[in-house]
Amino acid sequence: MxxxxxxxxxxxxxxxxxxxxxxxxxxxxxxxxxxxxxFENIKDIVVGHVVECEKHPEAEKLSVCTVDVGGPETLTIVCGAPNVGKGQKVPVATVGTVMPEGMKIKKAKLRGIKSFGMICSERELGFSDDHDGIWMLDDSLTVGDHLVDALNLExxxxxxxxxxxxxxxxxxxxxxxxxxxxxDLPLTMPELNLVEAGGNAADAVKILIDDPALCPAYHARIIRGVETRKSPDWMRFKLLALGQRPISNIVDVTNYIMLELGQPLHAFDLDTIEDATIRVASAEDGMKFTTLDEVERTLTANDLLIWDGKKPVALAGVMGGINSEMQPTSTNVLLESAVFRPGTVRKTARRLALPSDASYRFERGVDQQLTRFCQDRAAQLMAETSGGAVMSGVATNEPTPWTDRQHGYRHARCMSLLGLDLEPEFAKKVFEGEGCVVDDSNPENWTVSSPSCRLDLEREVDLYEEVGRVFGLDQIPAVLPRVAKSLETVSGGTEYAFIKTIKTWGSGIGLNEAVNYSFVGSDDLDRLNLPEEGRVFIANPLSEDQNVMRTDLAPGLLNTLKNNLAQGNNHIRLFEVAKKFVTDSESETETSEHTRLGVLLYGPRHANEWPWGDANADYLDIKGHMEHLVVNHLKLEAPQFSVVENHAYLEPCVQVTVNDLPIGLIGRVKEDIADYYHARKEVWLADFDLDELREMTEAQAIQFVPLPVFPPSRRDVTVIGPMSLGADAIQSVIEDAGVKLMESVELVAEYVPDGQEEERNLSFRLTYRSPTKTLKDKQVDKEHKKVLAALEKSLPIHF
The missing domain is CATH 3.30.56.10 (Phenylalanyl-tRNA Synthetase; Chain B, domain 1)
Incomplete structure (x- = not known):
């Protein structure tokens, strides 16, 4: 702007x-x-006075002028303009001046006579397209002054x-x-001196609006007997300063009011309006309409038009029609001032690639209460600059009058949010300075009515923003927010903290984090045999490959696998913490979100630099990772595993439960699916419910155990038992032996002697420690014998 x-x-x-x-x-x-x-490009142009003007002796169309430019000597300038004459005040470009188009004025000889400058036309200075002759300035201007100063240009x-x-x-x-x-300055509105003359515009034209939601208000004035001509200099200069090209007095007035007051206006040639009717109605699908830029447009039923009694005459809020534009011979004007639905104007302008200064304002909203004032001021200026007469009255239709919007305002709440301590009088001064009406009869909760020009003031918090904005957002001190609860009263952690914990675990065990889009293609979900029920489709997808929100993390991880394989990476360890989305009719958004953890393993168990063979990752690898997460990292009970039949994309598939609650799945991607993603080895996936894991983790009671201060005493025992006897059964007997001094039991080795197929040796390390004293060997031996006795009694083993 x-x-x-x-x-x-x-x-x-x-x-x-x-x-x-x-x-x-x-x-x-x-x-x-x-x-x-x-006007930087004409800063060197000066006001000159033509002292003498004679015909060129060698050229009939040239004149030899003696020009006073305020210097010690007059200049001889050869001029080809037909209207140059003695006694005129004219703009002069002296030698060395650079013209707006880049040409530098030099000494020249024209038909034998030297010329020391150029007398300029309006077009040469960029003020208009007039090139019929030189620009004759007002005789009151002072010779030698720079033109920008003499004309008081901006x-x-x-x-x-x-x-x-x-x-x-x-x-x-x-x-x-x-x-x-x-x-804190006074604001002065332009004076309105509208003179009306006879008749009544409401009787001369009728206004019809088909849909009040698309056009809340439409007003029309009539100006008769106008003469279309060049606008006065003061108006043209203002428009030029703001980048507007002057056209004619009638059109220039509409642009002038738009820049001055913000209301786009449109001037119709009244004589082209049939049946004395203006109707605001939608277009018909496929109809053609030619706008002022002489381009034929194809419209849809979503476009809003201004019609007369028989035909469309303008694209509402965007651009007028060529069939009703003001011509040099036009004598009667119908002046429109209206309010259109912003969304309708925006869609039409975007679809037709037809941006305009008017649509730029209409699509953001205009001041409905100011439309009549803007129209009256424009009618006044049109009459003054064209010699026309403004017909009395206004033809108007306002099916949706403006109603004041009222908001509550709590000053204490505002100060709390902004972190300030300002007097209520400051806020009241701000609101009243913006045109609001403040009722502070209730000191705790004011009623503030916002003006029609401030469409952005919609809620109480918008008023808070105004107080902070006027006070100065840069002046608000930076202070730490007040903590409303003590650490003792805070129950549980945040979702963010839990997710951070999971990500720390993933990177800590050597996995690489994957970050995929939340939307995938329907084909991706179909390929994994996932049901269509529950899918959340995107209204305006970026592409068909991203037309639905993911209902599972597997498509994203498998596409990441495919991209890595294409780049030659065959040792892939991925994890992703993200949400999946499913439809939920009971949700406010009709969609529910669930936080999941996905893990993918592919390729050699160890990276290439490790010398331990090339065995590929298998079920034990991914099972071990998930056990480590549940038991070691989250400190939950050991999980149980059970086979799941007929899973959509995993075979085999194992369900993981903790305390009989399912928390996720582990399995191998089906071969035909893995083949699509260019996998030539087994692909192992895990999908865990982080929402459930978080609830389990937060439900745990954290207990403090003092760090041991006395040294441990360790004993190793090797148990010889049948191959069918599991290590966990042996460990359970040891832990249940009732030895209070035992601190931990750890399996440290397995040995199967050559040729032995029925028995194996399992070595355990038992750690004993007392919280109150250093143990002696006799005490440890006594407790250790209890353990050995319990093993021999309970299990078919020997030592």
Missing amino acids: LVSLNWLREFVPYEGDIQVLGDKLTMLGLELEGITDP RVVFDFDITPNRADCLSILGFARETALAF
């Missing part, structure tokens, strides 16, 4: 430093991109980046409000 400093000063009397103004508005959320001089234009929610700042008025608020 370009903002002229001089134009801004017509609303607020700001006389401070321009950089201070830019910085202050930036801190209010209106980021300053730069400050420019729009020298300072701010370029601000406006966020989409601040539609109120798409005008000079919007920035004037912010400046007045920031520097």
Whole structure:
């Protein structure tokens, strides 16, 4: 958004430093991109006075002029303009001046006469397309002054980046409000001196609106007897400073009001409007319409049109039609000022690739209560610049009048969120400075009515933002937030902390973390034989390969496997902590999310640099990893394993349970599925329910055990038993022997003698320790004999 400093000063009397103004508005959320001089390229043009003008002796169409430019000597300039004459004030480019298009003025000889400059036309200076002759300036200008100073042209234009929610700042008025608020200055609105003359516009044209939701308000004024001509200089110069090309007085007024007050307007040639009717209605699918840029557009039923009694005459909020535009011969104007549904305008402009200054404002929202004022000011300016007469009254249809929006405001709550301690009077001053009406009869909870220009004020928290914004977000001190609970009252950890624990475990045992998209293709899920029931389809997918939210982590991990194999990596150890998504009619979002842990093993058990053979990872590897997670890392009970038949993509498949609750699955990917992902070896997968594991972990009571202070005493025992006797059975008997001094039991070795097929040797290490004293050998031997006796009594073993 370009903002002229001089134009801004017509609303607020700001006389401070321009950089201070830019910085202050930036801190209010209106980021300053730069400050420019729009007329920098004509800064060396001066005001000259044609003292003498004679015909060139060698060229009939050339004139030899003697021009006073305020220097000690006059200049001789050869000019080819037909309208140059003695006594004129003209813009002069002296020798050395660089013209806007880049040409440098040099001394020249034209048909034998030397020329020391150039008398300029408006087109040569970039003020219009007029090139019929030189630009004749007002006789009151001082000779020798720079043209930019003589004409009081704008020298300072701010370029601000406006966020989409601040539609109120798409005008000079919007920035004037912010400046007045920031520097505690008065705001002055333009004076309205509208003179009406006879008739009633409401009788001359009727306004119909088919759908009030698409057009809450439409107003039309009529100006008769206009003369289409060049706009006055003051208007043209303002438009040029903000990058608008002047066209004619009628069109320029609509652009002027849009830049000044933020309301897009449109001027129809009234004589082209049939049946004295304006109707706001949707287009018909496939219909053609030619806009002002002479391009024929194909419309849909979602596009909104302005119709007369028989035909469409404009794309509502986007661009007018060529069949109703103002012509040089037009004498009667129908001036539109309306409010359109932002979403409708946005979709039409995007679909047709037809952005305009009007659609840019309509699609962000305009001030409905200001539309009539903007229309009246525009009608006044049109009448003053064209000699026309404004018909009395307004043809209007406002099916959805503006209603004030009221919000509660709790000052104590605001201060708590912002971390400030401001007086309530500060907040009240901010709200009233923004045009809000404040009812503070209840000191604890005010009622604040927001103005129609501030469409972004929708909730109480928006008012909090305004207080912080005006105070200065950069001025809010950085302090640590108050902790509402002590550590003793906090029960359990956070989901984030638990997930971090799982990720620490995964990286700690040598797995690499995979991060995959949450959406996959339906084909990926079908390939793994996963049911279509429960899938969450994406309304606007990036591609068909990503058209559904994942219901399982396996597709992502297998695609990661495929990519790694394509890059020559054959030793793959992956884990992923992510959510899966399934439909849930009872959920507010109709979707439920479940946190899962996926683990994938493929290729040699050890990396290539290890010299221990090339055995591939198998069931024991992935089973060991998951036991390590459950028992060693999460400190839960040892899991149980049971075979699951007919799993969708795992065969064999083993279910893992803890305390009879299922927590996940372990298995080998079916061969035909693994083959699709280019796997030539077994692919082992684990899928665990982290939500269930988290509940189990948090349900555990953590107990403190003092660190031992006395040394341990260890005894090894080798048990000889049948091959069918498991080590866990032997360990259970040892632990149940009732020896209080025993601290731990550990299996340290297995040995099967050559030729022996019926028995094996299992060596256990038993650790004894007393919490109160150092044990003597006699005490340890006594306890150790109890263990040996229990083994011989309970099991078919010998030593």
